[in-house]
Amino acid sequence: xxxxxxxxxxxxxxxxxxxxxxxxxxxxxxxxxxxxxxxxxxxxxxxxxxxxxxxxxxxxxxxxxxxxxxxxxxxxxxxxxxxxxxxxxxxxxxxxxxxxxxxxxxxxxxxxxxxxxxxxxxxxxxxxxxxxxxxxxxxxxxxxxxxxxxxxxxxxxxxxxxxxxxxxxxxxxxxxxxxxxxxxxxxxxxxxxxxxxxxxxxxxxxxxxxxxxxxxxxxxxxxxxxxxxxxxxxxxxxxxxxxxxxxxxxxxxxxxxxxxxxxxxxxxxxxxxxxxxxxxxxxxxxxxxxxxxxxxxxxxxxxxxxxxxxxxxxxxxxxxxxxxxxxxxxxxxxxxxxxxxxxxxxxxxxxxxxxxxxxxxxxxxxxxxxxxxxxxxxxxxxxxxxxxxxxxxxxx
Ligand SMILES: Cc1ncc(COP(=O)(O)O)c(C=O)c1O
Numbered sequence: 001x002x003x004x005x006x007x008x009x010x011x012x013x014x015x016x017x018x019x020x021x022x023x024x025x026x027x028x029x030x031x032x033x034x035x036x037x038x039x040x041x042x043x044x045x046x047x048x049x050x051x052x053x054x055x056x057x058x059x060x061x062x063x064x065x066x067x068x069x070x071x072x073x074x075x076x077x078x079x080x081x082x083x084x085x086x087x088x089x090x091x092x093x094x095x096x097x098x099x100x101x102x103x104x105x106x107x108x109x110x111x112x113x114x115x116x117x118x119x120x121x122x123x124x125x126x127x128x129x130x131x132x133x134x135x136x137x138x139x140x141x142x143x144x145x146x147x148x149x150x151x152x153x154x155x156x157x158x159x160x161x162x163x164x165x166x167x168x169x170x171x172x173x174x175x176x177x178x179x180x181x182x183x184x185x186x187x188x189x190x191x192x193x194x195x196x197x198x199x200x201x202x203x204x205x206x207x208x209x210x211x212x213x214x215x216x217x218x219x220x221x222x223x224x225x226x227x228x229x230x231x232x233x234x235x236x237x238x239x240x241x242x243x244x245x246x247x248x249x250x251x252x253x254x255x256x257x258x259x260x261x262x263x264x265x266x267x268x269x270x271x272x273x274x275x276x277x278x279x280x281x282x283x284x285x286x287x288x289x290x291x292x293x294x295x296x297x298x299x300x301x302x303x304x305x306x307x308x309x310x311x312x313x314x315x316x317x318x319x320x321x322x323x324x325x326x327x328x329x330x331x332x333x334x335x336x337x338x339x340x341x342x343x344x345x346x347x348x349x350x351x352x353x354x355x356x357x358x359x360x361x362x363x364x365x366x367x368x369x370x371x372x373x374x375x376x377x378x379x380x381x382x383x384x385x386x387x388x389x390x391x392x393x394x395x396x
Contacts, residue, residue, distance in 0.1 A: 021335040022355055032057035035373040037350060045378050047351040047368040050186075052218055052325065053287075053297050054373030055247025060290065061283040068282030076275045081264075085275070092281045093252070095288045096240070099223055100254035101232040106263050107252045107281070109273055111213050111241030114251030115142035117267035118237060119180070119209070122259075123148040128174040130164050130206070132156065132181040134188070139180055139211055149174065155185075158196045165204040176207060183212030183225030187359050187367065189322025191219070194229045202234075209237040217245020218324060222291040222298050242280070246287045250276045301325055301372040304379060308370045311383040316396035320365075327368040328354075329386070331395060337364030340393055347385040 002010065017023040030038040033056045037046040055061055072086055080089065089107060096105035108114035119142035123129055127148040131139065134155045143150050151168060154160040161179065168177045179201055181192045192210065201208045212224040220227030222245070226235050236259065242250035253263060264270060276284075290297065305325025312319050318330040331337040334355040341353035344366065355364040370379065390396035 021338045022357075035371060035375070035378060039350070042348070044345065044348055044350040045374075045382055047349060047370065047382065049369055049371065050214070050244035051247055051373075052245040052301050052369070052371050053247065053291070054371050055245070055283075055287050055290070058247065058287075058290075061247060061286045064282040064286040065279035068278040072278030074279070075277055078274060079270075079272060080275050081271050086278055086281070088278050088281045088285075089275055092276075092285050095285050096252050096254055099288050099292070100238055100240075101223065101227060102238060102254040103257040104260035105252050105254040106260045106267070106270060107242070107250055107276060108267070108269055109250060109276055111211075111239070111243060111251035112138040112141075113269035113273065114239055114241075114253060115139050115211060116145055117142075117269040118239065118253050118263060119143055119178075120146040120268070121263050121266035122146075122207070123176065123178055125149075126175040127177065128168045129178045129180055130161065130168065131179075132185075132192075134185050135180065135182055136186065136211060136213065139182070143180065148178075153179075156190065156193060158193060158200065161197070162200050162203075165200050165206055169204045169206075177204070178207040178209055180209040181211070183210045183215035184219065184324050184326070186214045186326065187354060187365070188320050188328060189324040189326030191215070191225060191228075191323045194225060194231055194235070198231055198234045207237075208235045209239070210235050211239040213239065213241040213244055213251075214324070214326065216240040217287075217291060218298065218301065221295060242276075242284045242287075245291075246284050248280050248283045248287065250280055250284065297372045301370070304370040304372065304374050307376070308368060308379050308382065311379070312368075312386060315383065315387050315390060317386065317390060325370050327370065328365040329368060330363065330365045332362055332364055334361075334364045336393065336395075337366060340389060340395065341366050343389040343393065344385060347389060349382050349385045351382075 027039045033049050033051050036043055093105045115138040123146040125147035129143045129148045130151045130153050133152045151164050183192050215225035219225045226238050238254040240252050242248050309327050320328045320330055337353040344351050351366045351368050354367045
């Protein structure tokens, strides 16, 4: 049932969203996520996943997940602090720390709740957080939850960051000041300017927090954006997800032993929510092993990204300033963006429209996420469809 009061809230809001083309209809996949997917019985080329390395349906990961289910069961049974930790979770955390070149790591059930837990475990209302204006929603929510003063920094504007860091630290109002940003910004594919960020952080004594959800498995031979810049010993918090390049589910913080010790007693999603399933942990371990031993998978991802970008640019599309395989195709108007994406779908390409509130109003885009699993033929087919739809809708 929907009470009168709730209906009076929901009905007009939903109607407005639909009128403005801002309501996101969610499609059901009738099989696994991969370079192609099946929706309503149709096979579509998939450019909408974060399954960068094609691990989400990889036979090797599935095998490990099945083995772990047989050994440990389907669920962890309780939160780790109450019922003990399964050895497979410890093994995963050791693997992550080694891969990230940090002393230790802690795994969470998702990247989203990792940010909710990690930020609020360290920052309080006596502190300030300088946050890039295009940070992911989970960072924004984690900052809000902490109660710290949130100071918005203009996107990737290092002069602005310097001014804000100086003002915040010299004001004497805050016990600690943190700078927080994505390692790779997922809507535009640009990379955080970590060398300059570290320099500013060192000058003003900032805590540094990099959420590398889209950089892990992609940048730095898979180890992420921090490793890419050779700054593993300069960033306090390295966040990652196990749900994107790793292909499974979960999130983590990699950092010093002291930080991880603290998060194990203060990060609330770790303390009050049941841990990853054993099968997830086992599949993640296998994904890290493959990344270490098969660098060609990551190279294929980059090659596919370069190929798609080059092709779209040649056709005359505005692909922004991505520095990673993430390939946005900027269209602007929300309705036109939705229409463009619908036409792609009719032509067999699944690339979703990303519109406000995920990105600022008037910057609607179709975001293309090539993966290591896409073939050259698939990408050529995508380019042919883009050419057709682009001309038809007057975008090129
Ligand atoms: C920067 C960033 N952090 C965190 C998350 C959340 O990750 P998860 O899907 O593992 O909860 C995302 C997902 O889109 C992200 O882009």
